[in-house]
Amino acid sequence: MNTQAIVADIDAQIAKLQEAKAVLIGLDSVPVKSKVGRPKKRKKMSAEARARIAAAQKKRWAATKKRAKAATAVDQKNGLA
Numbered sequence: 001m002n003t004q005a006i007v008a009d010i011d012a013q014i015a016k017l018q019e020a021k022a023v024l025i026g027l028d029s030v031p032v033k034s035k036v037g038r039p040k041k042r043k044k045m046s047a048e049a050r051a052r053i054a055a056a057q058k059k060r061w062a063a064t065k066k067r068a069k070a071a072t073a074v075d076q077k078n079g080l081a
């Protein structure tokens with residue numbers, strides 16, 4: 001590439017950056033609508049649903065604990081722990 005081509009490429013990149021800057025500055029000047037009105041109500045979860053979620057999480061914790069215990073046993077067997 002010759003020097004003129006490099007300079008032309010740099011000028012093109014500068015022009016793109018200036019356009020992007022103008023867009024970003026324009027976004028800052030646009031007022032943002034604030035949310036007005038009643039706050040959204042939270043959905044209530046039934047006791048049954050909470051119990052199912054708790055049981056599923058306990059099952060995941062048990063599986064993780066079992067894998068950790070098995071890994072520790074293997075490490076002890078191999079003399080790593």
